[in-house]
Amino acid sequence: MSRYRISLATLLAGSLVAGCTSDNASVTESNDDTVADEPVQESIEFADWVPERGPTDRHAPDFELFNLCDEAPDSVWEKAGLHYHPEISETRIYGTHITCFLGMSEDLTESYSTGQAGNLAITVDDYSMKELEEKREILDIPSDSSIAEVHFRELTATDECTAGIETVKGRINIGDHGKLRGLTLEESCMIALENLERIVLN
DSSP states (O other): OHHHHHHHHHHHHTOOOTTOOHHHHHHHHSOHHHHHHHHHHHHOOBOTTSOOBSOOOTTSTTOOOOOHHHHSOHHHHHHTTOBOOHHHHSOEEOSSEEEEEEESSSSTGGGSTTSSSOEEEEEEESOOHHHHHHTTOBOOOOOOOSSTTOEEEEEGGGTEEEEEEEETTEEEEEEEOGGGGTOOHHHHHHHHHHHHHHHHBO
16 A cells, blocks of 8 residues: 555655655554564563463462572672672561562662662562552553563552562562662662563573
8 A cells, every 4th residue: 555655646746755665665654663562572581590471379279489589590690780798688588478688789888778779679479460450559650671561569668669570489579779769769660670670581
């Protein structure tokens, strides 16, 4: 269709623009979102240690939380620029979640939640995205993440924004306490998202 429309318009105008072809026209008329999104989606590759993606269901037979803090290779934290500090980074295992805090600085003081660099909460919990949606706990914050169904949640008690994804062994979520460092909630969420992507993607 585009070929004939362009040919007719060119004849009526009485001129031909050099280099304008029907192929170029079809690219121009294509859906920009589709062109931009498809290659990104195809290039996504999760690290081989990441559990299978899928709904988190704590009632499923043999459900067991994945211990991200202890089971991910050390190279994962090195790639993300995160640092282990014994004072804050010991793995904490609770009934509904497993968590640890890794500093965003080699300096312990700077890696406290209120420090200049801060830390990230590395957590796997047994909440499903559907459950959080029903409780209206999912934040409406847009992102251009290449990870499907990534979502944000605010933990007001700790001034923390978490970016999370579901797996069959729990919901992996990375939390940033950016509001304690003077950032907006949205800025804190983007830091959480960037680190989630660094951690779970190759």
